[in-house]
Amino acid sequence: MLKVTGVYKTFNPGTINEKKALNGVDLSLAPGDFVTVIGGNGAGKSTIMNMIAGVYPIDEGQIILDGQDISRLPEYKRAKLLGRVFQDPMMGTAAGMEIQENMALAYRRGKPRGLSWGITKAEKKLFREALRTLDLGLEDRMTSKVGLLSGGQRQALTLLMATLQRPQLLLLDEHTAALDPKTAKKVLDLTEELVSRDNLTTLMVTHNMKDAIHVGNRLIMMHEGRIIYDVSGEEKKNLQVKDLLAKFEQVSGGEFANDRMLLA
Amino acid sequence: MSSFFLAIMGAVSQGVLWSVMALGVYITFRLLDIADLSVDGTFALGGVTTAVLIVKGMNPILALVIATLAGMLAGLVTGLLHTKLGIPAILAGILTMISCYSINLRIAGGASNTPLLKADTVMSFLNDLFPALSKTATSLIIGLILTAAVVAFLYWFFGTEMGSALRATGNNERMIRALGVNTDTMKNIGLVISNGFVALSGGVVAQSQKYADVGMGTGTIVIGLASIVIGEVIFGNRFNFAYVLCSVVMGSVLYRIIIAIVLRFNFFTTGDLKLLTAIIVAFALSVPIIKNKVLQKSAGRKGR
Ligand SMILES: Nc1ncnc2c1ncn2[C@@H]1O[C@H](COP(=O)(O)OP(=O)(O)OP(=O)(O)O)[C@@H](O)[C@H]1O
Ligand SMILES: [Mg+2]
DSSP states (O other): EEEEEEEEEEEEETTTTTTEEEOOOEEEEEETTTTEEOOOTTSSHHHHHHHOOOOSOOOOEEEETEEEEEETHHHHHHHGEEEESSSSSTTTSSSTTTHHHHHHHHHHTOOOOOOOBBHHHHHHHHHOOOHHTTTGGGGGGSSSSSGGGGGGHHHHHHHHHHHHSSOOOOESSTTTTOOHHHHHHHHHHHHHHHHHHHTEEEEEEESSSHHHHHHEEEEEEETTTEEEEEEHHHHTOOOOOOHHHHOOOOOHHHTTSSSSSGOO | OOOHHHHHHHHHHHHHHHHHHHHHHHIIISSSSSOTTTTTHHHHHHHHHHHHHHHHOOOOHHHHHHHHHHHHHHHHHHHHHHHTTOHHHHHHHHHHHHHHHHHHHHTTHHHHOEEEEEOOOOHHHHHHTTTTTTHHHHHHHHHHHHHHHHHHHHHTTTTTTHHHHHHHHHHHHHHHHHTTOOOOHHHHHHHHHHHHHHHHHHHHHHHHHHHHTTTTTTTTTHHHHHHHHHHHHHHHHHHHHHHHHHHHHHHHHHHHHHHHHHHHSSTGGGHHHHHHHHHHHHHHHHHHHHHHHHHHHHHHHHHH
């Protein structure tokens, strides 16, 4: 499904701000894999997501998705294959546009935009049904501007939008981190529901170690631009938070002692 | 009193003719979130192109079509400078504006003024049909027909898939790119349509005033912004998109009326207009912040 080989990325090369963000990442996902990604600040988690999505070009390596080499494709051309939800709830929706308009935009992900009407009657019905599954009452506010919604509502909507058109790969970058615990739980439950309903291949970055252990079938840990730990199946299920902490301690010599990961 | 009425009538018809330009500016300023200064150049480009073509014997309607195309081309230049060469939008617009000045002089054969005294215009066509109509009335009727067509077009276009993607580009560029839209293309399309309408407006204004001047575009962007913000302050950003577009047109008319009234005071001369316009724009754009400050203050007083 996804095959990342030898991907390197250095930001601002040759300057005082030079930063090696990825140091040879190899990652292979089978169809239906739901992988949680953990790692300290600056480990390269967001960067690998951005490389897959094409936000920045890669320096070296190859990314193959669904049999297609997407390593050099511009971001907007990869969109057909990818559903994305960002950490910032403001990022995934257009605040000044209506809920149904946002959904219509997402429904056409990766398709050419022509001069036919931007939203059809049939689509409105479809969107209403989809919104009903969120159980947030948004189905009655379809013509409200998205800017009026709360962060949690926006994030739930973004998630729904990302899966409206089945993506080959779903990229979630700390998509519950900016929400209060109760809302975060709701959005995470929704995530699991949508992923299992459509059997989506998923990469989910999280700082919550419990979530990382309990959600998905595989877990990877990143450190200094590399994947340093990769577990799945029974071994992953039997993991304890303290095992992961020990792992962090081991690779970083204790520097994670006051990382926000401890909060989990 | 009757001279005052005539002045207001003239202002209304001017406002309607210029509103096509304001609608063009609305596309870039409000929908794409770009302050596009090329319009100072493309408004004059439209005027000069129309005037020269009419003098050369072209049908005035066809001349407007060519002028619109010229404006669209100039808009594309701004767009490419910005999206392909990475020049900041403001600067890209300034470069096009400056280039247009030279190009307009070339088109006018080096003359800064191209008169249309005896030539056919869209207005003179209408006057031939209805001789009873006054000059102001013909300009107003032409302006209303044109504005209605432009509003209808914009309402339709921004409801389409492409138009929605363009609005989303101005709203949240990262999001719409993640949804597979080439945002560079959208910005180019927006700049092309915008400058096409601005040039069209320059063309009808030239026909209405019976001359074109290479300097006629100076301050266009500010007048466009004034129309938009006056419309927003008076009519609010409510209801549907058609209402918002009409409020831009009304803003353009109100702007002309305000100017006409100000000029009634003998203290002000036409030379003061640009400064007054700038003050109106600065004031109207800062209304939201001033409002907030006032609200905060009164809330603070209540708190104590
Ligand atoms: N656009 C960029 N320009 C320059 N440096 C960047 C850029 N994006 C990321 N970096 C740097 O690359 C490194 C990896 O960043 P990345 O965002 O991938 O970390 P992360 O694992 O997502 O961390 P966090 O948990 O804080 O989100 C960091 O040192 C960061 O400062
Ligand atoms: Mg990150």
